[in-house]
Amino acid sequence: MPTLFAVATDESIRASVGLVLRRRYEPDYRVADSGDVDDALRRLAEYRDAGEEVALVVASFRMPGCDGIPFLVAAHSLHPGAKRVLIIDVGDVSAAEDLSQALTLNLVDSYFGQPWASPEEELYPVVGEALRVWAREHQLRYDKAMIIDSKSGLGGARMRGWLERNSVATALWSTDDAEGRALLEAHAVDTDILPVVVLYNGTVLADPTDAELAEALGASTHPTRDRYDVAIVGAGPAGLAAAVYAGSEGLCAVVVEHDAVGGQAGTKLQDPQLSRLSVGVTRRRARGAGKSSGQSARRRVRHRPQRGCPTR
Numbered sequence: 001m002p003t004l005f006a007v008a009t010d011e012s013i014r015a016s017v018g019l020v021l022r023r024r025y026e027p028d029y030r031v032a033d034s035g036d037v038d039d040a041l042r043r044l045a046e047y048r049d050a051g052e053e054v055a056l057v058v059a060s061f062r063m064p065g066c067d068g069i070p071f072l073v074a075a076h077s078l079h080p081g082a083k084r085v086l087i088i089d090v091g092d093v094s095a096a097e098d099l100s101q102a103l104t105l106n107l108v109d110s111y112f113g114q115p116w117a118s119p120e121e122e123l124y125p126v127v128g129e130a131l132r133v134w135a136r137e138h139q140l141r142y143d144k145a146m147i148i149d150s151k152s153g154l155g156g157a158r159m160r161g162w163l164e165r166n167s168v169a170t171a172l173w174s175t176d177d178a179e180g181r182a183l184l185e186a187h188a189v190d191t192d193i194l195p196v197v198v199l200y201n202g203t204v205l206a207d208p209t210d211a212e213l214a215e216a217l218g219a220s221t222h223p224t225r226d227r228y229d230v231a232i233v234g235a236g237p238a239g240l241a242a243a244v245y246a247g248s249e250g251l252c253a254v255v256v257e258h259d260a261v262g263g264q265a266g267t268k269l270q271d272p273q274l275s276r277l278s279v280g281v282t283r284r285r286a287r288g289a290g291k292s293s294g295q296s297a298r299r300r301v302r303h304r305p306q307r308g309c310p311t312r
């Protein structure tokens, strides 16, 4: 079971962070905490030596002996895959510059403030997003689309990129792979026309167009009305914001997108820079807000030099 590890030298912060993490995540993760930086690093080194996975490390920004950012740097050298979250004292304006620099330099992934109004509002969204990204990178997924292409084929890789940009978990096999051959056999498909796409519901498509694939996955590719009040071309942040605004004014709006909802944010899903948009609005939140509130608002989308830490 992967571990969520929290370190805070302030006893009340350590206790409350440990409590809320256990309350929400303990069935799926082991939650461990420490009030001492040396102890924390020793235990993280033990986990590494035992081959135990650490998904998330949470640390107070200010701790005697070793501040949170250098602690997270040391923790990262022990568990490079673990997401790193800082706890900032609300009102500690002097933290802003270090925090900004650490986010920019990819020394931390995100942060939340304490005290928090409620964990649901301020802590769980940050931890949840960090774990979503961690799980995407480290855990097995249920692939909703499986593409089989020839070893030298480019179409399958392009198709996979497009599906992943649109949040469809996709596997790509070559016809030389045992998995690819098994899929073709199971669906009685020959290799005359490649790539072949097998969807989660058994639908098999031979070299489909983007539109055919989108439709097979339930996306809307044609207008459903004769007339719209507003047509917005491009479902990037600007287009989605315009659609939400139009919908909130009672206008019937259609958003036309030819690649991926989310715009540059959606099309750079693999970019580490974009997984740290928590300073403003997260990619996912921006895209989620567009998808949910927009739908209820009558519009359619077509388609961070601190004290150092010992190293181990």
Ligand SMILES: Cc1cc2nc3c(=O)[nH]c(=O)nc-3n(C[C@H](O)[C@H](O)[C@H](O)COP(=O)(O)OP(=O)(O)OC[C@H]3O[C@@H](n4cnc5c(N)ncnc54)[C@H](O)[C@@H]3O)c2cc1C
Pocket: 233, 234, 235, 236, 237, 238, 239, 256, 257, 258, 259, 260, 261, 262, 263, 264, 265, 268, 271, 273, 274, 276, 277, 280
């Ligand atoms: C690597 C990288 C890192 C970034 N990091 C940050 C960051 O940390 N913080 C931050 O705030 N911003 C960041 N940005 C910038 C941010 O992503 C952009 O400012 C923002 O996406 C611009 O939004 P937009 O809606 O104006 O345009 P876009 O996001 O470009 O969206 C335009 C949309 O229109 C679609 N489109 C274009 N032509 C057509 C057509 N003819 N028909 C249909 N659809 C069409 C495109 O497919 C696209 O989806 C980053 C950008 C990049 C590339």
